[in-house]
Ligand SMILES: Nc1ncnc2c1ncn2[C@@H]1O[C@H](COP(=O)(O)OP(=O)(O)OP(=O)(O)O)[C@@H](O)[C@H]1O
């Protein structure tokens with residue numbers, strides 16, 4: 001009984017992975033086909049920024065603040081407070097900024113896309129598009145995936161900047177460090193090897209958020225529960241996928257370091 | 260009518276259409292001819308496969324076997340672009356209206372025009388077309404409302420306006436009056452009649468509303484057990500003795 005259940009759920013999982021890969025494949029074949037829905041793409045970019053900017057900003061600020069406050073006593077103990085800007089800079093830019101921003105966007109944007117496309121599927125709006133001669137995959141899915149892919153790195157950069165500013169405020173108040181000193185310390189400790197991988201990673205994060213949200217919504221089951229389930233599972237699957245991508249990204253970046 | 264003859268003055272011909280979902284055999288060899296200018300009513304119980312049939316007809320669902328010929332073209336032989344072009348000649352009124360919630364009424368009506376420039380040429384100003392379609396359904400004043408601000412009957416009419424904007428030759432109505440009160444239903448039926456006179460369309464109307472069927476049909480098909488169980492005018496069908504047919508007209 002138990003093994004049968006495991007096999008079944010494994011089967012469901014693998015089918016799901018296969019379906020998402022197929023969906024991604026369709027994205028890559030259709031994305032280059034004309035016509036390109038540029039207006040809808042811009043609208044989605046705007047929507048995404050508009051819906052998540054405040055959240056990303058506030059979270060980034062608090063993380064910068066808290067992170068600095070909490071590491072300060074330890075660094076002080078070792079007499080290494082001067083390293084604070086480099087330490088905070090590297091950890092935020094390499095890891096904390098991208099993953100926190102992506103998780104927030106998975107909750108905010110991914111679930112929104114899942115619910116929106118899901119309810120369009122259930123109320124036959126997607127079919128109506130198809131009948132009226134607009135390819136709904138191009139109009140709805142491709143524009144959204146592109147929008148999340150392009151917007152997430154931008155949001156990450158903004159989030160990073162605000163987090164660093166929060167950290168600077170703590171240093172300024174507690175340690176009397178000037179703005180200029182703080183940020184020149186941050187930038188001198190950063191290397192290409194920190195910035196480039198995390199930017200590339202952010203693109204993948206954005207792609208994952210758009211892809212899973214669209215996949216879940218577009219293939220939503222009929223009925224009202226279907227929509228809730230689509231939104232919910234979009235967030236769960238995306239969050240998992242984000243950590244997997246993060247892990248792979250670290251492995252790959254590490255390989256490059258060795259070279 | 261013999262099963263496999265294809266009538267040349269039919270705008271839509273369906274022969275031996277089959278469709279199943281897993282073990283659920285919904286359509287088991289359905290036949291239909293729609294002639295020019297005619298209002299063909301399809302009646303059937305809930306779940307008998309009426310919506311599935313009409314979705315196979317327009318290519319939203321793939322049929323398992325059988326042929327669908329629309330205005331002389333077999334839809335299985337068409338590629339995506341050709342199918343889209345054919346669809347400009349067909350209006351589809353969805354069972355639940357299917358208005359785009361995120362767009363205003365005006366944008367809803369403009370949407371089908373975006374990709375159908377072949378039929379109309381490049382459209383710089385769509386508003387005359389939008390207003391004309393809205394006036395045909397008597398809702399010109401709703402042009403700047405959002406779908407969430409409309410009542411069920413208004414949604415149905417806006418959806419009809421959205422299909423009219425492409426000036427289709429064929430309109431498919433999936434339960435146009437279901438869920439509306441009797442008075443609004445009558446209004447919708449009158450509207451469908453006036454549309455047919457104005458635009459000279461041929462229509463397939465799916466319904467289980469007997470009053471609607473009597474008012475609008477030139478001919479009727481009863482869909483039972485996945486086949487065209489009985490055909491004829493309303494009066495002919497009412498007279499039939501078969502209990503399965505009688506059940507519809509109680
Ligand atoms: N996408 C689908 N997947 C699986 N089964 C489906 C699907 N669409 C329809 N069915 C099944 O096909 C049958 C016919 O459904 P359909 O929607 O055509 O009924 P209907 O005649 O339009 O009913 P109603 O009058 O209630 O609209 C039902 O048993 C339904 O469960």
Ligand SMILES: [Mg+2]
Pocket residue numbers: 309310311354433434
């Ligand atoms: Mg139906």
